[in-house]
Amino acid sequence: MSTPPRIAVVGAGPAGLTAAYALSQTGARVEVHEAGPTVGGLSRTLELWNQRVDLGPHRFHTQDARIQALWREVLGNDWGLVRAHPGVFRDGHILHYPLRVTDVVRKVGVLESARCVLSFARQQARPREEVRTFEAWLVRHFGPRVYAQFFRDYNEKFFGVPLRELDADLAGPASKDASLVTTVLNALRAQWDNAKAGAVKEVTQDFPYPVGGTGMVYERMAEAVRAHGGVVHLNSRVEALEVQGRKVMGLRTARGHEPYDYVVSSAPLAPLVAQLPELPGEVREHLRRAKDVLSFRSNVLVYLEVQATGLFPHSWLEMHTPSVRVGRITNFRNWVPQLHGAEPATVLCLEYWCSHEEPLWALPDAELVALAKRELAATGLSRGARVERGHVVRLPRCFPVYRPGYQEVLRPLREHLRGFERLGNIGRGGQFSYNSQDANWRMGLEAADEARAVLGL
Ligand SMILES: Cc1cc2nc3c(=O)[nH]c(=O)nc-3n(C[C@H](O)[C@H](O)[C@H](O)COP(=O)(O)OP(=O)(O)OC[C@H]3O[C@@H](n4cnc5c(N)ncnc54)[C@H](O)[C@@H]3O)c2cc1C
Incomplete structure (x- = not known):
């Protein structure tokens, strides 16, 4: 043989x-x-304080x-099914994501919602010639006002540069059908489906997740x-x-x-x-x-052990609010119960995106934990509960930047x-x-x- x-x-x-x-x-x-x-x-998944946690949210x-x-x-x-329940945190509100029309209008206001629709309509009447940058792509598909309200601040936190300095390829392969119109239609369709299903069972996008x-x-x-x-x-x-x-x-x-x-x-x-x-x-x-063109963004993950459960129902929150540096918060309590077992505390993961040149990357762990604790308290998301411990994981060069x-x-x-x-x-x-x-x-x-x-x- x-x-x-x-x-x-x-x-x-x-x-x-x-x-x-x-x-x-x-x-x-x-x-x-x-x-x-x-x-x-x-x-990968880590063992932390007798619970299991991922490196930020990992939905398959x-x-x-x-x-x-x-x-x-x-x-x-x-494996079990996890209810996909991301949210968007801005100006003290949590917006449902994918967006729901009534939720947005209630939290953003009728006047601002109408301005967003008008700015989109004006943009469609006079589209830009070429869409080469990520900013131009977002403005073309959603209008300048929605771009400023929902995309600019969060994405600039993520990429660390103005979005006009990024390639339109970042919109991704599924992007060709995206626009404010499809977003609103999808939101209306989801609401209609949910209304048909009745208040007892909401139609959601569940996803499979290993126990x-x-x-x-x-x-x-x-x-x-x-x-x-x-x-x-x-x-x-x-x-x-x-x-x-x-x-x-x-x-x-x-x-x-x-x-x-x-x-x-x-x-x-x-x-x-x-x-x-x-x-x-x-x-x-x-x-x-x-070295300059194929660049990456790095990620500092700060895990906090909060002595409470039921803080908020979302699996993760995108932090659009510019008043805090944190970009995303994952709540591992809301994934599968096997992750926390009988532990009475909630583990949250706060993500800070940065480059290696930024001082944040080199901050000592104790200062990063203190920053994360301060910012969590400022958002009100910990509801005043005590934060027992913190743990830092640094992921160098993990997000390719186009x-x-x-x-x-x-x-x-x-x-x-x-x-x-x-x-x-x-x-x-x-x-x-x-x-x-x-x-x-x-x-x-x-x-x-x-x-x-x-x-x-
Ligand atoms: C914060 C965050 C959230 C994410 N959320 C999601 C999500 O919700 N859903 C999803 O599907 N994906 C998500 N991803 C993306 C997902 O994690 C990656 O797409 C996936 O892990 C990439 O797999 P990979 O094997 O290509 O690379 P990696 O996971 O980076 O693995 C590469 C491995 O190669 C090793 N290696 C590198 N160089 C060498 C060498 N010279 N010799 C030996 N070993 C080497 C590294 O140590 C590493 O272990 C997320 C990523 C991050 C950072």
């Missing part, structure tokens, strides 16, 4: 583990190298039958890889790919050279390209530009990687893609299909 091929997967986040899971079932010897001490990447959604089948295969019955937190799926995938004879190396950062000509032969970690027949990498794109030997001049030039012209740098870097045999390049960082878990599962499955075809598995 011939020896099975050795396949390395770089990164134990959703993209890497999906690929490893699929490949481990083919008879190949799969080894995952993960730089960190745990699996799950940005979708997909229409893809292959991904839905994989979800059921990995989790069995260990042990989002990271449970990835813990299960890693267990399955091991059960099929594979290995998940934690604290094993891949420092370089080893290539001969255009063929990938293995990789290097702190332990030294490791030979592989195929490598699937979910490591960030620009550092991966930079590790390759004999880079042509134009690729080196794109890499130099990538600056104008970023595709001109991204495309040639991706193409350079595609020129190598026996290499798959996937994932949020690997593709520089502002995407969610399901998109990374799809990339992982497709990379596994490709590796199987090349290796004849």
